[in-house]
Amino acid sequence: MNIENTKAQMKKGILEFCILSILSHEDHYPSEIISKMKDAKLLVVEGTLYPLLMRLKNDGLLSYRWEESTSGPPRKYYKLTPPGEQFLKELETTWTELVDAVNRTTQKKLS
Amino acid sequence: MKRTITMNLSGIVFHIEEDAYEKLNQYLQTIKSYFKDAEGCDEIMNDIESRIAEMLQGKVSNTKQAVIMADVQNVISVMGSPEEFAGDNASGKDSAEKQRNNNSSSYAHTGRRRIFRDPDNRIIGGVCSCIANYFDFDPIWLRAAFAISFFAFGTGFLLYFVLLIIIPKATTTAEKLEMRGEKVDVNNIGKAVNEEFQEFKKKMNDLGKEMQSPENKERIRSTAQKTGDFIKELLYRFFKIVGKAAAFILIFLGIVLTVALLATLFGRGTISVFDTPGNNIRFSLYELSAAILPADLPVQLLVTGLILFIGIPLLSMIYGGIRFLFGIKQKNRIVKYSANLLWLLGLGILVYVGIQLGSDFSEQASNRQTISVIQPKGNTLYLDLNVAPKNDEEVSYRHRHKIHFGGWTVVSKDENKFLLGYPTLDIIQSTSDNFELVAIKTANGFDKKEAAYRAKNIDYIITQTDSLIEFNSFFDISATDKLRAQDVRLLLKVPAGKSIFLSKRMEDIIFDIDNVNDALDSDMVNRKWMMTKRGLECVDCDGLENAGIPLPPAPPAKPE
Structure with a gap:
């Protein structure tokens, strides 16, 4: 069992969950998503985000629109699609259940 | 001071120092090579590039116009080195594929x-x-x-x-x-095949259910479409499996043929020619080409030509097979072009050799030579074939090197000479009172002079003891003369009133001799023939009728 692999696997699903929640409040372009996730220390390198966004988009959870920028190339503003919102809702319930379950099992271990 | 390069990144123009450009370019290439199999590779690359452009734009100003190495290094550290990228994405890709597997829309093996x-x-x-x-x-x-x-x-x-x-x-x-x-390993391959099969089965079931359930009848159209997709996918998978098998066969065949080619070119006695059924003669390509190729064309040239012309397609077979079998996508242009070029070179060499060889056959010349015959004391000359280079021990060894070339039979005698057979013998009426023997030797060459020289160089001997003439079944040509369609025709002139006797063995060299009895060559041997005014006439031909050939002047077959 590779610890790095396990860590990456754990983070994987959470990253998707976080991206979707960030986008649920407001549309963002990648740099904004990155800075938010960096603030939360969820993301180490920016490069990781792009393939993730691409996949979420390909799976129909996200859509984007182009917006001209005053300082630089045009930006892709990502937005949740209705299936994306549905997906996020399910993830949220799963997440709370999971946190609950994990908390319970790990605390049992401690006691 | 450093030179700068102008670079367009996502539509924004940057002046970037050469070394920094190299670094950035390498970085982008590395990322690209990693994502090349992922869906939307170009889009990911565009996003990354535009993000880099955005970051770089924050690093240049009116006073600092050029992008320098430190900027690029900074950008790379923010974006993540390819290693970090790769590590994260390897698992990402993995789960993505798993996800797609669950959707049963993917056949990818994790x-x-x-x-x-x-x-x-x-x-x-x-x-x-x-x-x-x-x-x-x-x-x-x-x-x-x-x-x-x-x-x-x-x-x-x-x-x-x-x-x-x-x-x-x-x-x-x-x-x-x-x-x-x-x-x-075998288990894994088995697993992969099984997975595909299970998926196939599932699809079939789904399809069946969908067709059967009455509430889905309105979905017939979409089912039809699904069937189309399904057949497409089925065909795709089928061809993939068949393709893998074909690739394997291709590799195997390619290797076998390559070995065969090399063995033929460099081995000894690897070319077999069937002389008579059950008796095949072996010789090597070197021996053959040394005997035929013009002296100024080295055998190695022909061998190189053959290797390139036949070998390159064979290697391409192996190459293509391995690429397909292992699913290698990278293309190597240099290899492709140089292979094509080498093949053309091989073709060129072969054409050149062919033209050179052909031009060496362009002219024919003959040489007429009278061989003195001692007149026999009796009226009959006995003709026999000297079979020496056929039956004795030493020659039966050499016989292995004998080949038929169209009408010629070649026996390599030693390194300096070839024996070529057979000469042909015709018998006509002599104008004088003596037996006369004429040898007409012909050969081909680049020009008349060369051909005539070769013709003259043909060495043909008969031996005569009293009234017995023994013809050699082969004539000698010098190895330096090469095989140039050398031929010897013998003309025996028989005076009227005198006879000849053809031994059984003469069958090998007599050729379409005109005779009164209209006997075939094979019927003429072992008989005595007398030259009459009408031509050559059989003297002891009782029973020749058995051959079914009526004698025009003679009465029909004798009653028994």
Whole structure:
């Protein structure tokens, strides 16, 4: 069992969950998503985000629109699609259940 | 002071120092090579590029116009080095594929191992270790096998070379990871096949259910579409499996034929020609071409031409097969172009040799020579064939080197001479009172002079003891003269009133002799023939009628 692999696997699903929640409040372009996730220390390198966004988009959870920028190339503003919102809702319930379950099992271990 | 390059990144123009550009370009290439199999590779690249452009734009101003190395390094550290990228994405890709598997829209096998040469574990090019790694065994066995096969006509060397070209080197960490992907063994292959089969079965079931359930009738149209997709996918998978099998056969065939080619070219006595049924004669290409090729054309040239002309397509077969079998996508243009070029070169060489050889046959000349015949005391001359180079021990060994070339039979006598057979003998009426023998020797050459010289050089001997003439069944030509359609026609002139006797063995050389009895050559032997005014007439031909040939002047077949 590779610890790095396990860590990456754990983070994987959470990253998707976080991206979707960030986008649920407001549309963002990648740099904004990155800075938010960096603030939360969820993301180490920016490069990781792009393939993730691409996949979420390909799976129909996200859509984007182009917006001209005053300082630089045009930006892709990502937005949740209705299936994306549905997906996020399910993830949220799963997440709370999971946190609950994990908390319970790990605390049992401690006691 | 440094030079700068103008670079367009996502539509924004930057002035960037050369070394920084190199670094950035390399970085982008590495990322790209990693994502090349992912869906939307171009889009990911565009996003990354535009993000980099955005970051770089924050680093240049009116006073600091050029992008320098430190900027690029900073950008790379923010974006993440390819290694970090690769590590994260390897698992990302993995789960993505799993996800797609669950949607049953993908046939991809998770964590599929790919073949790469390992630069960290190599003796020459890392070919053996990469194959051993791919199939999980100790590379030492493969190395030993290759080392041994280097001596088998150099086949091992060729194969190694081909593999070295085809199998890409693992340059990025991602590729190194893929190189060590999930085991490829019988179980795994079985598993993969089984998975595909299960999926296939599931699809069939789904399809069946959908067709049967009455509430889905309105969905017939979409079902029809699904059926179409399904058939497409089925065909795709079918061809994929057939393709793999074909690739394997291709590789196998390619290797076998390459070995055969090399063995033919360099081995001894590898070309077989069927002389008579059950008796085939072997000789090597070198012996053959030494006998035919013009002196100023080295045999090596022909061999090179043949190797290129036949070998390149064979190697391409192996190359293509291996590429398909291991799913290698990288293309090597240099290899492709140089292979095409070499093949054309081979073709050119063969055409050149052909033209040279052909022009050496362009003119024919003959040489007429009277061979003195001692007049026999009786009226009959006995004709026999000297079979020496056919039956005695020494020659029966040489006989192995005898071949038929169209109408000629060649026996290599030694390094300096060839024996060529058979001469042909015709018998006509003499104008004088004596037996006369004339040899007409013909040969071809680049011009008349050369042809005439060759014709004259043909050495043909008869031996006469009293009234017995023994014809040699072969004539000698010097090896330096090469085989140039040399031929000897003998003309025996028989005076009227005198006879000849043809021995059984003469059958080999007599050719379409006109005679009163209209007997075939095979019916003429073992008989005595007298030259009359009408022509050659059989003297002891009782029973010739058995051959079914009526004698025009004679009465029909005698009643028994």
